[in-house]
Amino acid sequence: VTDKGIYSDIVFSPGLQVKVTGGHQDKTLTCITTCTLTGNPTYIWYKNGQHLDESTSPQYNNSVSSNYEDSYSCAVKGQEDFLSPAVCVQDQSCSRVTYTKRRICVLKGSTVNISCTYVGYYSTTSTFWFRSDKSTPEDLTRDPGYADRVQYPDKEIRRYKGPSILRITDLREEDSVEYRFTFKTDNFEWGHRFPGTTLSVTVLQVKVTPAAEGQKTLTCSTTCTLTDNPNPTYIWYKNGQRLDEPTSRQYSVNSYYSDSYSCAVKGHEDHHSPAVCVQGQYCSRVTYTKRRICVLKGSTVDISCTYVGYYYTTSTFWFRSDKSTPEDLTRDPGYAGRVKYPDKDRWINKGPPILRITDLREEDSAEYRFTFKTHNIEWGHSFPGTTLSVTGLQVKVTPAAEGQKTLTCSTTCTLTDNPNPTYIWYKNGKRLDEPTSQQYSSNTLVVLGHSVDSYSCTVEHHEDLHSPAVCEYELNYCST
Structure with a gap:
């Protein structure tokens, strides 16, 4: 039994292999394991990615194809996601798909590349990726739920074999699913039911637990272990300001009512956790209504957020994150006559701050952030805001x-x-x-x-x- 993960991602696999014996016309297939399986398992056989047969014997006793293009693999019933690699019956040019990784865990909002290699004995006529939970396989590039977020880098269809990459940007929690690759030749289509790569999209969360008297312990956690960064460096924020000292998963703090904390991992500072209060629910924080907005050139957009300042607010404004120094947009000559703060008199009482930009231009495409000051703090300028795309x-x-x-x-x-x-x-x-x-x-x-x-x-x-x-x-x- 092999331990395939840590924390909550523990998967036990029998390490299946298909052994091919016999002569040219009388091949015998045996599904072998690295350890003896308990009970009386049922073995499932696949031919060219299609479900073929089931048996309590580890040997495939039916007629085995002697065609050069055919590949076989096996699995144990109840563990169908952990099937053996596909093997060729005759030579190494048979049809098969091999996924680079079977499980991937990445942060919400980030980008992921899911990849595989494939071999088609005959010339390939079409290739695409799809979600395994769809009743009918659908090319992800045509799925409205992935509009503008899916790419096939190096899409050119190779005649017989090659690597294939599925790139998904701006990941969402609902993207957590298994993704599979399929290809067609003039003779067959690679099986839709063959297991692929399971993607888990996780968010960062700060958990607060009591520690010593007057202190709290903060823990930055995810629901799965990040695939490309299993031991990340953590970044902590206090009231929106980055703290340079702590780099570990846990951080001890004094429990003041006004303070909020959030975390991120190094290399993904734009995908931080929501801010949490150390005491109560009235600590300082900003929450953006939408993290991404796409609108037409020449139209008008409202960008909004909600905020809480534990102490009396002395100033508030919106700014572009690409400016070296945060500048109130109402004073920016590039937005003259085009920027308004509707109902700004309500902001002082925690009313929702709205940034309205009219007559939008393509150069207005940028990230916009909101900041406020009290007598005690200034909400951090480095905290991610709302990204506007003008098309x-x-x-x-x-x-x-x-x-x-x-x-x-x-x-x-x-x-x-x-x-x-x-x-x-x-x-x-x-x-x-x-x-x-x-x-x-x-x-x-x-x-x-x-x-x-x-x-x-x-x-x-x-x-x-x-x-x-x-x-x-x-x-x-x-x-x-």
Whole structure:
């Protein structure tokens, strides 16, 4: 039995292997283990990633294929996630998938690469990654829940074999699931039920426990051990200010009512824990309503948070995190006439501080943070805030059927308040009003590709924010 983890991630695996014996036409497969299994286990056999048969014997007694492309693997019933590596019956060019890691634990908000290598005996026609909990395997790049967050670096499909990487950014707790890779050839499709890589997305939490009289012990914890950093260096914050001394998982503090603490791990300072109070629930802290926002160029956005200052607040303002010195945005010449603090007179009584930016520009894309001062503290400038992405609409032109072009209206990120918008198309500056046709509310439009017409698009409720016009035929000679 092998210990595969620590803390709460203890998994026991029988260390299965498939042993191939016999001649060219009469192969025998045996599922062997590194230790004797208790009870009377049932063995499960797989061929080319597809469930094949079950038996109480560790030997596969049915006819074994002598084809060069076929691979076999085995598992024990009840432990299907811990199957043996796939082995070739004849040579080493048979079809198989090998995952680099079977389990991965990463921080919420970070980026992960999940990878595997694959071999397809015949030329590969398609490849993609999917979630194992979907009833029908769906390419993650087409899943709305992963919009703008999934990439396949080096996507080029290799003819027979190669590495494949699934990259997921801005990880969320609901991304915790098993991910699998599949490929197709002209002869078969690699099994969807074959176990893949299980991803666990964890958040940092500060736990407060009593210590000596007048003291508390703070513990920075995760629900699983970080895969790429099992023994991290910890960073602690007091009232939003970084503490340079403590680097361990635990930290002892005096229990003052006004103080809040949070933690992070080195290398991931943007993904810190929520601030917790040492005593009671009225300590100083800031909580952002949204950590990421995507909006259209030219529109208006409200960025908000809630805050608590244990003592009387003397000043409050919003600023851009990329400034060397925090500067109140209402005094920044780059935002002149475009920044407002609605209901600022309520902020002094802990009303929700709202930053409103109008006539948004692409250069407004940045992280925005809120800070406040009391007679005792100034909330830390280094604490992560809300990241704003400002996107324009663009029309992309691609060939379709003969004599036709496909126009696609797109943004660089998914609109926060309207992730599935209704699109509106314009031809030569005039709206295409076809309410009974779904075609005209889609982000794609198929048109004839031999005229001099121009097209642009927008989204419903933002009709004044058009994309630049493009021509379906000759870019320099279309109507405007």
